[in-house]
Amino acid sequence: MNASVKLGIVLLLSLEISFTKSISLNCLLVISSLIYLLGKKINLKNFIYTACIPLLPAFGSWSSIYFYGTGDNHHMAWVMFSRIFAYVWLGATLTLTTHIDEILKALEQNVKLPNTFVYGMLAAFNFIPKIGQEIKTIKIAAQMRGVTLHFWSPQIFFKAILTSLRWSNNLAQAMTSHGFSEGAPRTYYQVMPIPTWNMGVALCIILIVQLYLMYPLWP
Amino acid sequence: MQTTSKPGGWRLRDVILLTLIGIFFGFIFWAWAFVYNAIAATPLKPFANDITIGAWLMAGPMAGFLLRKAGATTLGEVFAAVAEMAIGSQWGASTILSGIIQGIGSELGFAFTGYKAWNRFGLFLSTLTSTIVTFAWDLYANGYGSYHLGMLLTLLIIRFISIGFFCGILVDAITHLINKAGILK
Numbered sequence: 001m002n003a004s005v006k007l008g009i010v011l012l013l014s015l016e017i018s019f020t021k022s023i024s025l026n027c028l029l030v031i032s033s034l035i036y037l038l039g040k041k042i043n044l045k046n047f048i049y050t051a052c053i054p055l056l057p058a059f060g061s062w063s064s065i066y067f068y069g070t071g072d073n074h075h076m077a078w079v080m081f082s083r084i085f086a087y088v089w090l091g092a093t094l095t096l097t098t099h100i101d102e103i104l105k106a107l108e109q110n111v112k113l114p115n116t117f118v119y120g121m122l123a124a125f126n127f128i129p130k131i132g133q134e135i136k137t138i139k140i141a142a143q144m145r146g147v148t149l150h151f152w153s154p155q156i157f158f159k160a161i162l163t164s165l166r167w168s169n170n171l172a173q174a175m176t177s178h179g180f181s182e183g184a185p186r187t188y189y190q191v192m193p194i195p196t197w198n199m200g201v202a203l204c205i206i207l208i209v210q211l212y213l214m215y216p217l218w219p
Numbered sequence: 220m221q222t223t224s225k226p227g228g229w230r231l232r233d234v235i236l237l238t239l240i241g242i243f244f245g246f247i248f249w250a251w252a253f254v255y256n257a258i259a260a261t262p263l264k265p266f267a268n269d270i271t272i273g274a275w276l277m278a279g280p281m282a283g284f285l286l287r288k289a290g291a292t293t294l295g296e297v298f299a300a301v302a303e304m305a306i307g308s309q310w311g312a313s314t315i316l317s318g319i320i321q322g323i324g325s326e327l328g329f330a331f332t333g334y335k336a337w338n339r340f341g342l343f344l345s346t347l348t349s350t351i352v353t354f355a356w357d358l359y360a361n362g363y364g365s366y367h368l369g370m371l372l373t374l375l376i377i378r379f380i381s382i383g384f385f386c387g388i389l390v391d392a393i394t395h396l397i398n399k400a401g402i403l404k
Contacts (some may be wrong), residue, residue: 010312018316018360044333053309056256060264062363067262070364080362089330091311100305121298125305131242151247151274152384154392158400160243161285161393168236175231176391182231 003098003106005198009205012092016209019085021075024105024218035088042096050092058084075219076170100125106192116182123171134163233286234298239297240285241278245306248274258362265363265370270377272353279325282344285358286396287337292345293327296322317356318373324352325386339391346387350379 019028034041037047063079065073094103107113138159142149149156244256251274259268269321282295300318328345329336336344354375361370397403 007222007312013257014313014316018356021254056260057264057361060259060261061269063262064264065362065365068265068367068370069362071365073365076362076365080252087313088309088311089314095304095307095311099240099299116230116231117231117234120231121301124235124238125302127239128242128302128306131239131246133245135243151251152389154389154396156247157244157277159280159395160247161240161281161397162400162402164239167366168232168239171235172232178229184325216224 001201002110002192002194002198003094003103004192005194005202006074006094006098007107009101009202010090012206013209014087014167020213021079021148022060022216022219023075023078023082023212024216025212026079028212029086029209030089033086033093037089037096042099045094045183046138047082050096054085054088058082093126103190105188109188109192110194114183115186119175119180120172123175124168127167127171135160138163221384228288229294233291236285236289236294237278237282238298238302240281241295241302242306243277244281244299245276245303256303265361265366265374266377267360267364268357269374270381272330273377273381273383275351276321276325276353277385277390279322280329280342280390281374281393283326283329283345284342284390287334287398289330290326290328293319293322296325320356321349324349324356327352342387342391346382347380349386350375350382352381354378 017029058081061084062077064081065077069076074165101122102114104118104187106117108118135156138156139149142155147155230283230362237346243384249270255267258264276296278299279292279296282298283292285291286295297318300314304312304314305316310317325347328343329341331344331348333343335341354363363374366374
């Protein structure tokens with residue numbers, strides 16, 4: 001399925017379940033996502049990770065509403081419990097099957113996201129491994145002068161911004177000198193059209209969810 | 220220096236800069252996220268949530284102050300959210316949704332000044348609007364609507380202190396260092 005369509009569905013449904021209070025809908029979304037991911041044959045480790053990771057925050061939400069909530073708090077506690085699983089599993093249908101590069105490139109072609117944004121972000125993502133290293137360097141350099149930097153010290157952010165300014169300048173220059181021109185029309189090596197059936201499936205999913213909310217089988 | 224000006228005044232350098240800042244800030248708070256996750260697994264979750272929230276909102280106002288234009292705060296926060304997703308956030312695509320809400324919340328304060336007051340007053344307004352917008356969102360999305368009034372007020376105050384510290388005092392201190400260094404024209 002096209003990545004833009006998938007992102008659209010996931011965001012819409014996540015937004016919708018933020019306001020609805022249907023436990024069964026949340027469960028159905030989790031089960032559907034589970035079946036979809038099983039069909040995509042993602043590896044077992046990721047699968048178990050995604051199954052376990054929502055447990056702790058879901059328990060936190062459930063227990064805090066159970067203990068501190070008022071009114072219909074028992075129902076709401078389970079709504080929150082199931083909602084957190086639904087958020088994570090809906091998100092996983094996208095993130096476990098589609099790489100971020102593919103999502104951004106699809107958005108460029110399908111919703112005309114300006115290429116400045118697409119390639120700017122992609123370029124920055126390549127620095128992810130270097131950024132962890134850079135923060136260690138900043139901290140150690142400060143320690144050599146007898147200063148310990150914490151996450152509340154303005155200096156560590158200042159240094160991070162200095163580095164970002166330098167890297168972004170260099171990277172933008174390098175990209176321009178390699179022929180990247182902002183806003184210019186591009187041709188695509190990998191064309192990502194949205195097939196009609198994708199739109200059909202998206203429409204069906206959204207419609208079914210609305211119908212289910214109107215005529216729920218369970219609370 | 221990159222000179223092409225497209226689109227809507229957004230240059231390649233700006234996009235890379237904001238994304239890098241988003242990743243940097245994410246990494247700086249990384250160690251803290253474990254503490255949050257530990258507390259978030261208990262009934263104290265809403266408190267953990269509101270004490271730490273300011274840290275996740277910082278990329279927005281920082282971006283606004285660096286670029287000083289409409290949309291910079293929201294986009295800065297959204298870029299940070301996409302970066303978080305790229306690194307592998309446990310929340311997957313939902314991260315983007317909260318990024319948009321938080322970005323708009325922080326942006327509103329600067330918008331109310333007509334994007335003219337890039338000073339402590341604008342920053343104060345921004346912390347105020349982001350507190351209100353994110354809290355309103357959590358009333359629905361995080362089930363805060365179920366808590367009794369006393370707890371809601373306590374949470375609101377804790378949230379304002381957290382956002383006030385990270386997005387107000389800390390951003391102001393960083394801006395001061397940047398201005399003193401004279402690196403931004």
